Amino acid sequence: MKKERLRPDGADVSAAGCGWLLITAVIAIPGFVLNDGPLTLYLVVVGGVIGSLWARKRLRR
16 A cells, blocks of 8 residues: 555646746746847756756656
C-alpha cells in the first residue's frame, strides 16, 4: 500500500501551473523591459523549460 503512487489532485496541478507561469514571466521580464523581441522569445523559452522542470518535480512528489 505504501508504494502505491498517489495521483496529483486539482490543487497540485493548479499550483504547478501557476508556478510555471510565474517562473516563465519572471525570467522573461528583461526582454519585455528592453523591448527586444528575439531576447524576449529566448527568455520565454528558457523560462518555460525551467518552469516545466519545476512543475514536473512538484507533481511527482
